Amino acid sequence: MWDGEYTLRINHLKPLNYLESKCCQQISDRISRLRENENLEEAARAVLKHLGELKRPYLTAVEEELLSVIEREHGIDNRSTVLVAKNVDLLYQRLRSTKIMR
DSSP states (O other): OOOSOOOOOGGGOOOOOSOHHHHHHHHHHHHHHHHTOTTOOHHHHHHHHHHHTOSSSSOOHHHHHHHHHHHHHTTOOOHHHHHHHHHHHHHHHHHHHSGGGO
């Protein structure tokens, strides 16, 4: 019978390639930019409210798509945010390969 717990060795864990505070700030910035729009529909406001209340520093694929659709509909370009996220991932990977984070 399963007791609700797993025991794993560290080498079976997959690293999450993000820096938590940077990702949270990016998501917050994107949501804030959209909330400033006076023409935002009620449904979009509800989605943004939900995304802003998440207790994790990342968005699922569906959440990311919802946020991107709202940004596109309101003419907000998030390409710089995506580029920053990719750069953060690259930096994290480089740090992991050095002695600093081992």
